[in-house]
Amino acid sequence: MEGGSSMEKKKITRPKEIDFIDLVLKWSIKDIFDETLYQFQVEKIPESFESVDHYLSSFFFPLLEETRAYIAVSLKDIVKAPFAELISFEEVLEPNGSLVFDVEVNYWRNHCCDGRVPYRTSPGDIVVISNVKLEDASDLQRSGYWTFAYVTDVNENNALVNFKVRVPPGSGNVKGMRGSSHVVFLVNVMSNKRVWNMLRVRENLNMIEKVLCPVQEAFGNEFGVK
Structure with a gap:
């Protein structure tokens, strides 16, 4: 495959404008077998979130890591x-x-x-x-x-x-x-792609915010979403 250098391991912002399949197809073999590829992006889920957008953003890199691991397992058994x-x-x-x-x-x-x-x-x-x-x-x-x-x-x-x-x-x-x-x-990876697309759509965030606002007002942000 032409190119295929390992992706740079550094903290990057939420990839909300990037197509899921574009990201997956750009992975090299080295990327796919690198269990630390997203070590700086996959973080411990906090007890509270700054916003609904922050909450949903926490799922992007775990979803990429799950997909990477899924493909890696399949490549190891490619003979079958x-x-x-x-x-x-x-x-x-x-x-x-x-x-x-x-x-x-x-x-x-x-x-x-x-x-x-x-x-x-x-x-x-x-x-x-x-x-x-x-x-x-x-x-x-x-x-x-x-x-x-x-x-x-x-x-x-x-x-x-x-x-x-x-x-x-x-x-x-x-x-x-x-x-x-x-x-x-x-x-x-159709299921993963659908989840990614749902997380990207701003209309989904607006809908969730409308649902959460009354709950936050009533319980003083008890559920951890600010």
Whole structure:
């Protein structure tokens, strides 16, 4: 994967204006296996909060850390993950400039959920696209090309083999991937993405403030939200 330097470990402000998937796709392998990646951002939950906004902001970095750990576990067991050979990979022109591709694979090998359930591509899936067959996470450190990708949509008529993915900016070499390349399923982060989006929306904060204000007035901020 091009680039991929570890994210700087320093205290940063609430990432409320940053897209969740953009953040996840920018992680390098080193980032994902770094258990201290967010050590300066994930703090002990205080007994009281300065505002509702402060309260909700306390969930951003724990959510990122949970997602990082989730992907790390999947990468460690990548040899057991569902995978398929890439048949076609065609760029889709998006008005917002995102790198999106129509993907077709042959068929999926391996099941998910400890072999109990056949894998079926779903929006929210994080996959790895690689020009080498992956047997171990260390294979991503070898020569060759790979990238994380996020499944944005599936073909309802043939969801098993046709779907769309979004790849990180700067993944130009991925356009030439064909034939011997593989797609490997890691995790589905749709639930985490929805939580992130809910935390970002200012209208949600206004609604909670309206609910909390009468409670705060009646009980003198007894519930810890100022």
